[in-house]
Amino acid sequence: xxxxxxxxxxxxxxxxxxxxxxxxxxxxxxxxxxxxxxxxxxxxxxxxxxxxxxxxxxxxxxxxxxxxxxxxxxxxxxxxxxxxxxxxxxxxxxxxxxxxxxxxx
Numbered sequence: 001x002x003x004x005x006x007x008x009x010x011x012x013x014x015x016x017x018x019x020x021x022x023x024x025x026x027x028x029x030x031x032x033x034x035x036x037x038x039x040x041x042x043x044x045x046x047x048x049x050x051x052x053x054x055x056x057x058x059x060x061x062x063x064x065x066x067x068x069x070x071x072x073x074x075x076x077x078x079x080x081x082x083x084x085x086x087x088x089x090x091x092x093x094x095x096x097x098x099x100x101x102x103x104x105x
Contacts, residue, residue: 011090
């Protein structure tokens with residue numbers, strides 16, 4: 001699902017970046033390569049983000065007292081089904097959330 005066609009908003013890019021950045025199975029070089037690829041895909045969709053900006057947002061998130069949320073594969077599968085039916089609304093800051101709430105069917 002980490003393809004350009006699924007990266008419609010900055011929140012989509014940040015959500016995709018979080019799955020890469022917080023993946024313990026990837027070493028630093030692979031993580032950076034994957035994030036760079038993600039930024040390239042975002043630019044194709046006219047989303048202006050730099051890898052450094054994404055990492056800064058994710059590090060800010062990681063520095064909070066609350067650990068990033070993790071889900072079992074069962075829940076991730078359910079979320080994927082919502083996403084496939086355009087019922088998953090990603091957001092990365094409170095402004096994005098307010099915008100999305102105004103558009104929820």
